[in-house]
Amino acid sequence: MYDNDTEPTFPTDLLTIDQLSPAALSRLLDRAARIKAGEEAARLDDRTVAMVFEKPSTRTRTSFEAGVTALGGHPTFLGQDDIHLGHGEPIKDTARALSQYVGAIVARLNSHDDLTELAAHADVPVVNALTERAHPCQTLADLLTLRELAAESGGSLSDVTLAWVGDGNNVARSLVVGCALAGVDLRVATPEGYGVDDDAVAAARAAGGEPTLFDSAEAAVAGADAIYTDVWMSMGEGESRAEKLPAFEGFQVGEDLLGGGAKLMHCLPANRGEEVTDDALESEQSVVWQQAGNRKPTQQALLLELLGE
Secondary structure (H helix, E strand, C coil): CCCCCCCCCCCCCECCHHHCCHHHHHHHHHHHHHHHCCCCCCCCCCCEEEEEECCCCCHHHHHHHHHHHHCCCEEEEECCCCCCECCCECHHHHHHHHHCCCCEEEEECCCHHHHHHHHHHCCCCEEECCCCCCCHHHHHHHHHHHHHHHHCCCCCHHHCEEEEECCCCHHHHHHHHHHHHHCCEEEEECCCCCCCCHHHHHHHHHCCCCCEEECCHHHHHCCCCEEEECCCCCCCCCCCHHHHHHHHCCCCECCCHHHHCCEEEECCCCCECCCECHHHHHCCCECHHHHHHCHHHHHHHHHHHHCCC
16 A cells, blocks of 8 residues: 655645555654754744644643744644634635645644545645544654664564553544554554444554454553553543443553553543553653653654655
């Protein structure tokens, strides 16, 4: 499915992680590592990046704003009260207007379909900063983190075994495909009825991967190098806590699941005492802050690639 040329081409936009080929993903991670090490000279001088956010954000907004600013660009934030996407103005009109002012659009929207429409009518690159369907920017940071962990023992991403424990949500869907592209051995443990959807598994297989699916957290984490979890209730989810949470008994990540020495990953924010224990997050095995920090260089690398810098 993917062209493995030494000079991979990048998509016009990044709405889902499977828009990247394995070669393009590898180059992006290489560039992110150089940025993090202070070895990248490319800049976004005088480029303005619009940040259209319908949902709250701490890490995504701050990492994009800090990253664009550090590269000499100018982030401009448009929150839910500043812009009415599809309400009062058609999405295509908003896309065309913003394209007159900015070099790229970073969008965190309630609807992935709205994001797709925005990208279809924009004349500048559009980046998915989270929808209910996908979170590709998080996956980029996750893969850089795993690459760094593997390098500590002289390995690479293809040597990593990662276990996802919890809900098959938007983060999990992107991770399943991203791990396939990067050659990471991924195991996914979810309660019955809350697994990663068939489309994500199919996309992972198309990328050359084969995630192993479990209904037991203990089975999934055996021999894993890292264990990844996320909140059990996602933003804007219709199902109530009382309806959903009982199904997740046995899926909390604590010191018992980490007993094999695996590192702990979490995209944050965390509900301490729910999907993960406080002790686990504060343990020496936790790499969640390294993971959060990697949002900035991976997103910087992404913008530079999309803008041809």
